[in-house]
Amino acid sequence: MASFEGTSSIHRAAELDGAAEKVASCAADLVDVKVPYDLQHRLAFAVKAIQAAEKAGRAHRSNPLARPLSQVRFALKTGSAQGWLQGALEIMDPANTPSSQRAE
DSSP states (O other): OTTOOSGGGGGGGGGGTTHHHHHHHHHHHTSSSOOOHHHHHHHHHHHHHHHHHHHHHHHHHHOGGGHHHHHHHHHHHHHHHHHHHHHHHHHHOGGGSOGGGSOO
16 A cells, blocks of 8 residues: 555556555454454455455546546555555554654
């Protein structure tokens, strides 16, 4: 997710294929583990954001008139997914989360 920055990344939208499923399977693996309930929410929101980014990528390819909005939506949703995943990683392992990326 970190490599998706800016609106021009929409041309690489195909790289997101399977990302939502991977995050969802990781969330399913953590169901039995004692983790905060907030972690499950963060992972669920990351899945929704990735799916919305994939949808924006499809709209960009299929509808030339909506391309400017699709690019903005794609950038917004990939950034949102990255934030949700970063928050989930911080909950799971706060010691290994760089302080520059922590929400103060």
